[in-house]
Every structure is written in structure tokens, then in C-alpha cells.
Amino acid sequence: MPTMDAARAFEHDVMHVEDEAGLAALLEEVCKRLGCSWFALSHHVDFLAAPDRGIRVHNYPEDWALWFDRRRLGISDPVHRASQRSAAGFLWHNMARYDPPREGDAEILEEARRHGIGDGVTIPAHIPGEAHGSISFAWEPGRAAIPEALAFVRSIGGPIFEAARLLANPGLANPIARLTDRQRECLIWAAKGTPVWAIARIVGLSPDTVKEHLKNARARYDANGGTLLAVRALYDGDISFADIAQR
Structure with a gap:
């Protein structure tokens, strides 16, 4: 499992990311360190209806992303719902603590497993004036996310999401008050x-x-x-x- 020294190195690297490809490469490196397969950094919006409303960088299978989008799960996905009620993040197998299961959740999670996505870890991103967002890392079915993974992702999730926001909207780096x-x-x-x-x-x-x-x-x-x-x-x-x- 990566150390806190590795987390500080990632924090340094993310400050120098210049484009979405560089960000994706960094997320791939985090996956390698964690021993997982998937990453997803996203605002929780309906990307088919409003593709320009949020940020999304992921390496999920395209078939899964298409299935997800066609069902408008950007807001109602169980992982996304749980993240909206968490400040520090969670392991997916514990997410019912934050949001009770709803009808249809089992189908969503089973479809994810069918596409090779099992357990995971998610860190929320709550920024006033923006849609909720999160950064997640996931393992293939049969492997459980562990508390050490959550601790590591907590230390790097915020800086990585902030880097993604600035790439998508460089003007955020120099905010201007609208009111006198x-x-x-x-x-x-x-x-x-x-x-x-x-x-x-x-x-x-x-x-x-x-x-x-x-x-x-x-x-x-x-x-x-x-x-x-x-x-x-x-x-x-x-x-x-x-x-x-x-x-």
C-alpha cells in the first residue's frame, strides 16, 4: 500500500499537470500504486443532457459508461448518492451507512460487476455553486477495498479534483467578486x-x-x-x- 511520502509526491505532481491527458496518466499511476484497475473523477450530472456542465475523467469500460449514461445515473447512482452525504469518503462496501439502498441499486451494482467493477473507494468533492463531485478508485470483483486505500486516497483526492477543476476552468484560479x-x-x-x-x-x-x-x-x-x-x-x-x- 502506498505511503504518506508517496501521497506527498502525488500532491506535488498534480500541481504540474497541464492537460486532461496528464491528469489521466496521474490517475493511472495512482491505480498502479493501489493495485486497482479503475478510476473515475466526475461531477454528478447527466452528461448526456448537459455534457459541458461538469468534469469527467475516467478509464471505465466504454460499455459501462454508455449503460450508465443512458440510464441518467449521474445523480442517482448509489456511490454518488452516498458521497453526497459524506465529507471524508468511504469504502463502497460501507456506503449503505451514508445512504440506504434503493430499488434498482442491486441491478446497477450487478451490472458494474459484469463489466469488471467490484469494490472501490470514493472521496467526495463538495464545492458551493457547483454540482457535487467525487473521485473514485475501483478494484475488479473478488478484491475488497481496504481502509489503508481510503486513507491514501483521502490525502490526494482533494488536490487531484482541484487540479481537474482548474484545467476545465482556468478562470477559477483568479476569482473576482461580483458584488461591490x-x-x-x-x-x-x-x-x-x-x-x-x-x-x-x-x-x-x-x-x-x-x-x-x-x-x-x-x-x-x-x-x-x-x-x-x-x-x-x-x-x-x-x-x-x-x-x-x-x-
Whole structure:
């Protein structure tokens, strides 16, 4: 089983990945170190309906990927569902602890085994404003994923997923706040349910100016209402739940 020194080496290598092919090669190397056969780094979306909505890099058999996509399993796959309820990752044979089995899960897992995919390990990727995602490594049927594999993948999963995000969208490396300080201040009070006239008194502006700040904020987020504006600003990180909850 790879050591923590090996994990640190992978973390260093992933910082220098330049394209998707380089990322796939790195994931192949992780597979070799783990003694497994498969890897999959993916957002949990319907890639047939929205192929540009997320990242996906994998070496699963194409027949399995096609079967998976045709059944729109990007969101409902049992491994994906379990990862949405985990922060640290899990071994697949323990995933029922995170999400109870549903009708159809047994068929999905049996079809995976038919394609040579048995037990595995998954590390979730939860990033506000993006679809859930994960990075998984899987063994052929008959071999069980072990806790040491989970510990190793936990140490490298985050950096690898982050590298994939930056490859797909280089602009993420230099985020720019969408809202001005005044727009953000007015939005926070509005999200608390404060009426415009009261926001004006609190921030020392006229009601018309507060309305203008909120209007401009909606335009920046292409939001046609205050609720949608607040939701998009929360996902984007311009405001936080703590901002809204603070008295």
C-alpha cells in the first residue's frame, strides 16, 4: 500500500499537470500504486443532457459508461448518492451507512460487476455553486477495498479534483467578486428580510439608492428576483449563511 511520502509526491505532481491527458496518466499511476484497475473523477450530472456542465475523467469500460449514461445515473447512482452525504469518503462496501439502498441499486451494482467493477473507494468533492463531485478508485470483483486505500486516497483526492477543476476552468484560479461592498451590504440585509426603508436607515443611504444597489446586484447575477439573487450569491461565496444569520 502506498505511503504518506508517496501521497506527498502525488500532491506535488498534480500541481504540474497541464492537460486532461496528464491528469489521466496521474490517475493511472495512482491505480498502479493501489493495485486497482479503475478510476473515475466526475461531477454528478447527466452528461448526456448537459455534457459541458461538469468534469469527467475516467478509464471505465466504454460499455459501462454508455449503460450508465443512458440510464441518467449521474445523480442517482448509489456511490454518488452516498458521497453526497459524506465529507471524508468511504469504502463502497460501507456506503449503505451514508445512504440506504434503493430499488434498482442491486441491478446497477450487478451490472458494474459484469463489466469488471467490484469494490472501490470514493472521496467526495463538495464545492458551493457547483454540482457535487467525487473521485473514485475501483478494484475488479473478488478484491475488497481496504481502509489503508481510503486513507491514501483521502490525502490526494482533494488536490487531484482541484487540479481537474482548474484545467476545465482556468478562470477559477483568479476569482473576482461580483458584488461591490455596498451591493453586498444591502443584499445581506435584504436576505435577512429587512425592508428597503429599514436597510436605508441602517446603511445610511436613501431608499432609492438601496433599490439601485439591489437592482445592480441582480443584474450582475442575472437574477430576476431577490431570492434567486441571494441563492446565487451564497453559492458564489459573495455572502455567507453566517452573514445572514448574524444579528
